[in-house]
Amino acid sequence: METLSGVLAIVRREFRTGLLVFACLCCGLAAHGQQPLRTLLVGVDRRPDVSLDGDWHYLVEQPPFGNLYRSDGRVRDDGYARNTHPNISSGPHNAEYDFATAPTLKVPGDWNTQDPTLFRFEGVVWYERDFDFQPRANTRTFLHIGAANYRSFVWVNQKRICEHEGGFTPFDCEATSALHPGSNFVVIAVDSTRHEDDIPSVNYDWFDYGGLTRDVSLVTVPMQFIDDYDVHLKREPSFSAVDSKTLTGYIHVEGSGAGTPVTLRIPGTGVDAQLTTDAEGRAEFEVKAAKLNLWSPESPNLYPVEVTAAGDRITDEIGFRDIRVDGTRILLNGNPIFLEGVNAHAEAPYRTGRVCTDEDVKNIFAFLKDLHANFVRLAHYPHDERMERMADRQGIMIWSEIPLWQRISFDKPDVYAKASAMLNEMIRRDRNKASVILWSVSNETPNNPVRTEFLTRLAGEARRLDGTRLITSALNSAHMKDGAMVLDDPLADALDVVGVNEYVGWYVGRPEDADNMHWVLPQKPVIFSEFGAEAKFGNHGAKDKRWTEEQQANVLEHQFVMLGKIPQLRGVTPWVLMDFRSPGRNIPGLQDGFNRKGLLSEKGEKKQAFRLVQKVYAEHAVGKAD
Numbered sequence: 031m032e033t034l035s036g037v038l039a040i041v042r043r044e045f046r047t048g049l050l051v052f053a054c055l056c057c058g059l060a061a062h063g064q065q066p067l068r069t070l071l072v073g074v075d076r077r078p079d080v081s082l083d084g085d086w087h088y089l090v091e092q093p094p095f096g097n098l099y100r101s102d103g104r105v106r107d108d109g110y111a112r113n114t115h116p117n118i119s120s121g122p123h124n125a126e127y128d129f130a131t132a133p134t135l136k137v138p139g140d141w142n143t144q145d146p147t148l149f150r151f152e153g154v155v156w157y158e159r160d161f162d163f164q165p166r167a168n169t170r171t172f173l174h175i176g177a178a179n180y181r182s183f184v185w186v187n188q189k190r191i192c193e194h195e196g197g198f199t200p201f202d203c204e205a206t207s208a209l210h211p212g213s214n215f216v217v218i219a220v221d222s223t224r225h226e227d228d229i230p231s232v233n234y235d236w237f238d239y240g241g242l243t244r245d246v247s248l249v250t251v252p253m254q255f256i257d258d259y260d261v262h263l264k265r266e267p268s269f270s271a272v273d274s275k276t277l278t279g280y281i282h283v284e285g286s287g288a289g290t291p292v293t294l295r296i297p298g299t300g301v302d303a304q305l306t307t308d309a310e311g312r313a314e315f316e317v318k319a320a321k322l323n324l325w326s327p328e329s330p331n332l333y334p335v336e337v338t339a340a341g342d343r344i345t346d347e348i349g350f351r352d353i354r355v356d357g358t359r360i361l362l363n364g365n366p367i368f369l370e371g372v373n374a375h376a377e378a379p380y381r382t383g384r385v386c387t388d389e390d391v392k393n394i395f396a397f398l399k400d401l402h403a404n405f406v407r408l409a410h411y412p413h414d415e416r417m418e419r420m421a422d423r424q425g426i427m428i429w430s431e432i433p434l435w436q437r438i439s440f441d442k443p444d445v446y447a448k449a450s451a452m453l454n455e456m457i458r459r460d461r462n463k464a465s466v467i468l469w470s471v472s473n474e475t476p477n478n479p480v481r482t483e484f485l486t487r488l489a490g491e492a493r494r495l496d497g498t499r500l501i502t503s504a505l506n507s508a509h510m511k512d513g514a515m516v517l518d519d520p521l522a523d524a525l526d527v528v529g530v531n532e533y534v535g536w537y538v539g540r541p542e543d544a545d546n547m548h549w550v551l552p553q554k555p556v557i558f559s560e561f562g563a564e565a566k567f568g569n570h571g572a573k574d575k576r577w578t579e580e581q582q583a584n585v586l587e588h589q590f591v592m593l594g595k596i597p598q599l600r601g602v603t604p605w606v607l608m609d610f611r612s613p614g615r616n617i618p619g620l621q622d623g624f625n626r627k628g629l630l631s632e633k634g635e636k637k638q639a640f641r642l643v644q645k646v647y648a649e650h651a652v653g654k655a656d
């Protein structure tokens with residue numbers, strides 16, 4: 031039997047070899063036994079929870095962020111994470127900070143639009159919040175974070191429970207062993223500093239809003255719980271409206287082995303299935319519905335889907351539909367479709383800042399409906415889950431994307447691991463959303479072999495993760511050849527649908543150059559995923575006067591002439607629904623820190639371009655589904 035000093039000697043040696051260092055870096059808890067689970071609870075917005083949204087105290091750290099990182103980059107657990115209080119009137123000198131008397135920020139929300147001194151701040155902001163909690167026996171509790179930009183480190187009662195990288199996808203950290211009855215506190219350090227090997231990398235055309243930008247809550251589940259499920263219409267080799275009543279998928283019960291009973295009930299379809307988990311806690315199924323109304327923009331049918339297992343229960347709302355490619359056509363439930371859409375950033379209408387409220391989402395969808403859009407490209411990162419929920423209900427189809435925007439460190443294996451993690455999180459959160467028809471792995475990346483190998487692999491991973499949706503990417507590598515615009519980017523081979531970004535009439539050439547422009551494109555469905563021009567709302571002039579509403583509308587008019595001639599065109603998404611903040615857009619009086627390619631100003635003011643696109647979509651005047 032090893033003596034204690036013997037054990038300590040081993041630990042020190044392990045430390046030297048870095049094995050335990052990694053584990054400690056991961057969550058600093060290996061030395062304390064049970065490693066808290068960091069997961070992503072599917073359908074978490076359908077679970078009862080204790081919301082921690084509201085006012086959180088905050089402290090700002092300037093580089094080198096000494097309370098978060100040691101000089102060797104490792105994370106400190108003995109800085110602000112301890113949430114100590116200064117001895118003011120008596121007692122020895124101690125740490126000079128105090129969350130309890132610090133100002134507050136609203137969560138969810140970015141810090142940039144809440145505290146004027148933080149408007150352009152990129153760095154570390156510490157958040158702290160006290161909460162009362164009564165742990166229940168035989169349950170596990172997770173801290174759910176909808177999103178935090180960019181890197182976040184989470185402590186509950188001084189115990190580090192998890193960390194996460196990526197500003198636009200959710201994560202759930204197990205807090206069970208850190209919680210105690212009565213008053214508890216959570217401290218979260220969020221670091222929005224940009225780094226070369228981040229995703230996106232250091233340079234991107236949107237504002238680096240930092241903070242706890244989406245909902246935060248406590249979710250309690252039984253010891254064995256449903257953490258992931260997939261319920262979708264079985265993808266038959268060919269689609270037939272009459273036969274398409276088979277639902278398939280899986281339910282995963284975390285913490286359970288083989289033999290755990292699982293029920294799947296879908297009222298209104300006659301589905302009431304008794305399933306059993308395998309050794310991995312997974313219950314796969316294929317069940318026939320007696321009756322099934324498929325989801326489409328015209329009839330966005332959603333069904334309550336009730337899943338129970340091991341004392342856990344979750345009821346989601348899911349639509350069932352079939353989306354596939356047939357040659358150069360996109361078929362929804364067997365019918366050819368044309369996508370009349372627009373790009374949208376997660377910039378809150380009227381108030382600016384990150385979209386994070388029901389109100390924000392309601393406003394955006396009001397604009398989409400007013401535009402007669404049936405499709406929206408959520409640029410360039412996964413948006414708040416409210417967007418997908420609303421799209422499911424309102425029958426708007428979605429292009430969802432991970433932020434591999436232009437230059438990414440494609441030659442770095444750990445960057446691939448990050449991209450893969452973001453892809454997995456995006457697909458896991460939204461795989462049951464009927465509105466999401468396209469997963470995009472990147473935007474405007476340089477056409478070279480290292481990038482193509484990286485993204486082809488990522489596209490393959492997306493297809494393995496979800497074989498029921500279409501894989502795409504926005505390419506801007508088209509070039510003039512023999513008088514034609516040729517897109518011969520090898521990445522297109524890995525895609526089901528090809529996105530094309532071009533700015534003829536704004537960044538290149540004159541608006542009218544589009545009229546006679548001939549495109550040579552892959553024999554696949556093509557979506558022109560970006561085109562447009564900048565205009566300041568209310569700035570008027572001749573239609574060839576740049577920055578005017580007239581010129582912007584003129585560019586789009588010529589674009590629609592050009593696009594209407596492209597046989598494999600199956601969708602259009604002008605850049606962009608609303609003006610949005612971007613640090614590189616600094617022409618005073620015209621841009622003032624905003625990208626002005628919106629069809630609407632950031633205040634929701636309609637530019638002439640909005641009315642033009644509205645009319646084109648009302649008359650279905652551009653493109654053909656077949």
Ligand code: GCU
Pocket residue numbers: 235410473474531560605625627
């Ligand atoms: C690019 C890019 C967008 C950007 C737009 C623009 O194509 O994908 O993110 O905002 O062009 O320059 O306005």
